[in-house]
């Protein structure tokens with residue numbers, strides 16, 4: 001997990017390489033790689049961490065241990081500060097950026113990061 005100013009911005013999942021990987025092993029690597037890429041892009045576009053955790057929690061049962069572990073790492077970040085994932089609006093410096101209709105939007109002035 002790489003982070004900037006205590007906010008996670010990128011996530012990598014290390015999964016061991018095998019000399020002769022089975023199809024299952026390769027598929028699992030691909031799945032974990034995809035999950036970490038999707039989480040990373042979500043973090044870069046300011047999807048609130050609790051929303052990501054919420055979704056991971058929903059699929060925990062079907063993906064067994066690994067998703068639960070990823071979820072725990074994200075939760076640890078979420079617990080480091082009271083509310084580190086609330087981003088102040090750059091435009092009015094008063095409202096909070098909330099995710100609306102696929103876009104971070106200010107809840108006070110309506111400023112949107114998608115221009």
Ligand SMILES: [Zn+2]
Nearest residue numbers: 089092106109
């Ligand atoms: Zn604003």
